[in-house]
Amino acid sequence: MNSLLYVTVVLYVISTIHYGLYLFRQQDRAYRWARITLLTGFACHSLLLVAIMVRSGRIPVQNLHETLVFAGWAMGVVFLVFQQRYRLRVLGVYAAPLAAVTVFAASRFSASPATDKILLNNFWLILHIAAVFIGEAAFALAAGLGILYLLQENAIKTKKHGFFFRRLPSLDMLDHAGYACIVVGFSLLTLGLITGFVYAREVWGKFWSWDPKEVWSGITWLLYAALLHQRLTVGWRGRRAAVMAIIGFCVVLFTFLGVNFLLSGHHGAFTR
Numbered sequence: 214m215n216s217l218l219y220v221t222v223v224l225y226v227i228s229t230i231h232y233g234l235y236l237f238r239q240q241d242r243a244y245r246w247a248r249i250t251l252l253t254g255f256a257c258h259s260l261l262l263v264a265i266m267v268r269s270g271r272i273p274v275q276n277l278h279e280t281l282v283f284a285g286w287a288m289g290v291v292f293l294v295f296q297q298r299y300r301l302r303v304l305g306v307y308a309a310p311l312a313a314v315t316v317f318a319a320s321r322f323s324a325s326p327a328t329d330k331i332l333l334n335n336f337w338l339i340l341h342i343a344a345v346f347i348g349e350a351a352f353a354l355a356a357g358l359g360i361l362y363l364l365q366e367n368a369i370k371t372k373k374h375g376f377f378f379r380r381l382p383s384l385d386m387l388d389h390a391g392y393a394c395i396v397v398g399f400s401l402l403t404l405g406l407i408t409g410f411v412y413a414r415e416v417w418g419k420f421w422s423w424d425p426k427e428v429w430s431g432i433t434w435l436l437y438a439a440l441l442h443q444r445l446t447v448g449w450r451g452r453r454a455a456v457m458a459i460i461g462f463c464v465v466l467f468t469f470l471g472v473n474f475l476l477s478g479h480h481g482a483f484t485r
Contacts, residue, residue, distance in 0.1 A: 217260060218261055218320055220257050221261060222313055222316050222320070224250050224253050224254030225250075225251070225254045225313035226310075227246075228250040228254060228305070231246040231250060232306045232309050234247075235302065236303055236306050239380060247309070254289075255293065258289060262282060272338070274342055276322065276324065279324070280319075281316070281319035282316060282319045284315055284349070284469070285312045285315035287349070288311060290347060290350065292304070292312075292354060295390065301382060301390060303361070304358065307357035308357065311357070335412060337408045337409075340404070340405075341408040344401045344408065345405035345406075345409075345430075349402070351395070351397045352402075352437070353465070355391045355394035355461075355462065356459045356462035358387050358390050358394060358455075359391055359458035359459045360459065362384060362387040362391065362452070365382075365387060366451070366455075368381075391454065392450075395440065395441065395461075399434075399441060402430075403434065406431075409430075429468040430468055433464050433468050436464055440458070
């Protein structure tokens with residue numbers, strides 16, 4: 214299984230290199246190879262995930278190793294869907310290395326089981342985890358689009374129509390795609406929180422226990438809710454939306470990793 218993990222990392226790295234070549238040279242050949250190696254890497258990644266599930270008989274979030282493998286896979290799913298929808302070829306420069314780093318990071322942590330797999334086979338928990346992970350992957354992509362937006366905006370404002378201006382999509386396209394990612398991410402996070410409440414009620418006897426992960430998940434939800442509200446009512450678009458998408462993803466990262474390392478709670482059992 215370790216061999217499959219490292220093959221996945223290597224393929225994602227090769228894809229990253231080709232996406233980089235495409236960014237610099239704008240050659241269709243580089244893009245084709247980038248996409249082929251990414252798809253092949255994602256196929257290996259999916260096989261790895263299935264192998265873990267078959268071996269353990271439960272959803273693979275029993276420790277930080279499995280959690281990162283699952284998170285990287287969710288990133289691949291969201292990127293492939295949005296790339297197909299918006300044809301944002303250059304976004305692979307952000308998504309491919311992020312997937313590679315996530316899976317490589319997984320290899321640095323122990324794969325030893327840490328919790329009772331019976332709990333992890335609960336329907337509500339499976340739905341909760343899938344929704345939250347894919348939603349957070351959408352937020353990650355929104356942050357990447359926010360970074361590209363700021364780079365393109367800077368190129369336009371400084372009137373230096375050089376490297377990025379010629380290679381990045383229009384500001385409207387980046388803003389629209391980023392907004393779509395946030396809508397998807399927020400919808401899935403909402404579903405994830407609701408199913409998490411139901412699961413908590415079944416297992417711990419109450420919907421909310423002020424666990425650090427619950428608190429920070431709530432903060433994350435409120436932040437993105439505020440962003441969407443301001444966009445729909447006040448017209449937050451462009452630079453402000455891009456900056457908020459980046460800040461929001463920083464909060465997501467802290468909720469995903471920081472809380473488990475710095476704060477204690479019952480969610481830590483599934484990710485350490």
